[in-house]
Amino acid sequence: MDGRRFDAVVAIAPQVHRFYRAEKPELTEHVRLMYPAYACEFSGEESVDEAVTRYRMLGLTDLDRAPVPFLRMRFANTRTRGRSTNKGRGLTDPQRLLGELRAIEGGAGSFVEFENRHGTVWRVEWHGAWYLAEWTTQNGAPREIGIEELIQFAVARLHE
Structure with missing residues (x-):
């Protein structure tokens, strides 16, 4: 073993x-x-x-469980009309984050904010492509990013 x-x-x-x-x-x-x-x-x-x-x-008593990284998130999707129900970022699981990142495609003005255990926040917006910015100070410079790179980036930040 x-x-x-x-x-x-x-x-x-x-x-x-x-x-x-x-x-x-x-x-x-x-x-x-x-x-x-x-x-x-x-x-x-x-x-x-x-x-x-x-x-x-x-599920702390499951000794065979995989990590469930700390994650706070908020989002608004203009295409699906889905959105967070609280004012701030709420706790959720990584699968929800990855699903919402994919779902904003085609939703002009849609966004997803996510925060890891260190309190670092990133904001992803859809403007004909995915744009990512560090959001902790709310003045990070957005950069265009492909969905696969974005998913890898998000997963890595949650496991830091």
Whole structure:
């Protein structure tokens, strides 16, 4: 057996895991859960609500799981009329990002913003082609990029 490739351990606080809340509520506040994880899955800056969401998304007890990189995203697609429902970027999975990046093709003015665990943000817009800019300071210079290169770029940034 090749072994597991985990490179981090995550400690889960009581307000996130809520173990024993029904049968021994006085014990809950003293319990921290520890699981093997991948460093790319957590920013360390998550709110309690985001930590609860990540805890539910990851399937931490599955020791054969692949990494699920930390990802916040927002988007608006003028062609499909799909869009994010919150004001800021919300947590999602990488497959959703890749699907939305492909889906903006042909939607003039469509965009996808995505943020990795380091808080670095990129914005992709459709203007007859895909244009990518680092968006952390909202003044990155956009550059044209092909869809396959864009997909590879996005996946690599999420695994940093």
